Amino acid sequence: MKPIEIAALIKKSKPELLGIMPERKAAALIREVLTMVGQHVAAQEKGVTRVPALGSFTTRLVEVVKNGKKVVVTRVAFRPSPKKSAK
Numbered sequence: 001m002k003p004i005e006i007a008a009l010i011k012k013s014k015p016e017l018l019g020i021m022p023e024r025k026a027a028a029l030i031r032e033v034l035t036m037v038g039q040h041v042a043a044q045e046k047g048v049t050r051v052p053a054l055g056s057f058t059t060r061l062v063e064v065v066k067n068g069k070k071v072v073v074t075r076v077a078f079r080p081s082p083k084k085s086a087k
Contacts, residue, residue, distance in 0.1 A: 003027040003034070041076060055080040 007026035
């Protein structure tokens with residue numbers, strides 16, 4: 001999904017969250033937030049980054065064989081947050 005699509009969905013489903021903020025400005029804010037989360041995850045060598053309502057990113061170092069040599073690479077796994085039951 002593109003940030004502008006996310007902004008449009010928010011405007012449609014929960015208009016009070018963005019108020020009178022234009023969709024393009026909301027999209028820029030969403031893009032910046034996603035960029036910061038991505039940078040934080042990429043900067044970790046190992047550990048868990050939890051993003052409420054989105055999920056958790058687990059980062060770890062793994063040895064792999066590449067061209068006959070062992071090298072250490074970073075692996076990132078994403079686990080989405082469990083769905084909330086509709087009441």
